[in-house]
Amino acid sequence: MASPVVVDGRLDREKLLELLAIGAEHDELDFKATLDLQTPKHRLGLVLDIIAMMNAAGGFIVLGAHDNGKPAHDRDPLDAPRFDSASLGALVARHIAAQPRVTSQAHVIEERTLVLIHVAPSVSGLPVIVSKVGEYDSGDGKTKTGVFQQGVLYTREGTRNIPASDVHWDALLSRYRANVIAEARESADLLIRRFVEGLSSTTPGAPSLPPLLLEMDPDSFVEAFRQHIDAGSDATINRFIREARRDSSYQQAANPNERAAVLDKLALVAIEAMRSGRSDLFDAVISALHRVYESGGPVGEYSTTIVNVFEIPIAEHWQQILVRVWLIGAAAERERDWSALASLVQRPIQLGTDEKYPSWLRHGIVFASRARLFADENRGGALVVSLAREHATEVEVLADDILLRDAADPVDELLDSLARFDIMWCLVLAVGADDDLAYRLYPSAAALNQERANPALRLVATRPDVREQLVPGSTDAQWAVALRDVLELAVIQSRSHGTGAEPGLVDT
Known part of the structure; x- marks a missing residue:
């Protein structure tokens, strides 16, 4: 089962709250109630945690919280300045030959200082081996206690740090293999991209359009698709949409990575069609995506938790x-x-x-939560925003109209736009609703700083033309009720997340 931990390198308060909400340790997430770096045992234990996490493809360590994600008020406070990024990096570098990439930031949560540490995997993708033993005096002046041994490769297994064995090699080398494959493809992808770009400079009207292939890398595909849009070759585009719909529909034996790559191309077609003003093509590809979604078929509609292991991949498909x-x-x-x-x-x-969800957005959040793909059904749905942001950093052309900044940069236009969309889809479903809003929608943006979504709220509150485009035929009174109700629901959710959104953000 996929882990709910999104290892995106962010260190902001919103990210810390997201991790606390998960409320359990994973390969990529470790909680420590307290830690004293002046105590050799604690110091070396943290070094081992970081080394093992580097070999497990990275993750987060949260200091100052119990394993259930609750701030550890019953334990000694942290000396936060000692956990700055430079000090932690230097501490780990004494025991390995590779250069560690460790960053940290302190936050106050419920009046307790917590430190969030991000551990990145090695740059090469190869696992790191301990080059210097980690041991300390046991107190009698004679005996040394070893926390980790020289020449050993440590990794994470669940919540434990363990010496790697034969059974771990496949996982330990998977990132290195992925790097090798990516490097091998890079030259071919670049050649294809230059070929596709060269076709765009040929004589207009000549039969020079590149093919639209499922196997193309995303950048080459977008360039090829733009040429088809400009040429008005709708027949070719629609054939591609049908092919992509077929190949990305749910099949239990299908390769999920290949299906994900096709989903990316459908998303790119939707984005480029929208930018080109082709609402007909946009509706066609979204209808195709909706059919791909429905291909997962029904699961236990009324159960609060998916227990059938065969249904979990369907929830992953929806996610x-x-x-x-x-x-x-x-x-x-x-x-x-x-x-x-x-x-x-x-x-x-x-x-x-007979149970009908007004939107696939709410349906997908519910069933991803029930399949334990998120933290829990009450708070985990907010992870979809983090998952989307992380995916765009991997497939950058999905958001090539903005600058994708480093995770440590406080300016995050992608995250802001995801939050604004999130609150707007909730408002669209709330307008004129006469049933329980909690059933219809879920404001995932409540897990983020409220200022990220506020521009969308202000826009809807002050622009009648925007309101009419979002919900044609709606009235100001309906929007006033929708704004009030969505804000109230967001405030309730924000309190469970600890983000502290306040009511009355918009004068309705």
Whole structure:
């Protein structure tokens, strides 16, 4: 099962709250109630944690909280300045030959100082081996206690740091193999991209359009698709959409990585069609994505937790689509294409029973939570925003209209636009609703700083033309009720997350 920990390198307070909400340790997440760096045992234990996490493809260490994510008020306070990034890096570098990449930041949560540490994997992708023994005096002046041994390769297994054995090699080398494959593809991808770009400079009208292939790298695909849009070759585009819909539909034996790559191309088609003003093509590809979503079929509609192991991959399939939908929605918000945003949201789901979800966005969040892909059903749905942001840093062309900054940069336009889309889809579903809003929508942006979503709230509150494009035929009174109700729900959710959103952000 996929881990709910999104290892994106962020160190802001919102990220810390997200990790605390997970409420359990994972390979990529370790909690420590307290830690004194002046105590040799504690200091070397932290070094071992970092080394093992480097070999397990990176992760986070949260100091000052219990294993359930609750601040450890019952334990000694942390001396936060001792855990600065430079000091931690130097501490680990004494025991390994590779250069550690460790960053940290302190935050106050519920009146207790916590330190969030991000551990990045090695640059090469190869596992790191201890080059200097970690031991300390036991107190009698004669005996040394070893925390870790020279020449040993340590990794994470669940919540433990253990010496690696034969069974770990496949996982330990997976990132290195991925790097080798990526480097091997790089030259070929660049050649294809230059070929595709060269076709765009040929004589207009000549039969020079490149093919649209599922196997293309994302950048080459976007360049090829733009040429087809400019040439008006709708027949080729629609054939591609049908092919991509078929190949990305749920099949239990399908390769999830290959399916994910096709989903990326469908998302790119949607974004480029929207930017080109082709609402017909946008609706066609979103309809295709919706059918791909429905291909997962019904699962236990009324259960609070998915217990059938065969249903969990279906929930993962839905979650993968949600990540792309959030990125398409954020692009629509940045383009100010409110009709496209509304079309994206208003896609109901009814699979197998009389229970009908007004939108696939809410349906996917519910079932990802029930499958334990998020932290829990009350707070875990907010992780879809982090998952979407992280995916765009891996497939950058999904957000190539903005600058994707380093995770440590406080300016995060991508995260802001994801938050604005998130609150707007909730508002679209709330307008005119006469049932329980908690059933219809979930404001994931409540887990973030409220200022990220506030511009969207202000825009809707002050622009009648925007309101009409989002929900044609709606009234000001309906919007006033929707704004009030969504804000109240967001405030309730923010209190469970600890982000502290306040009511009355917008005068409705």
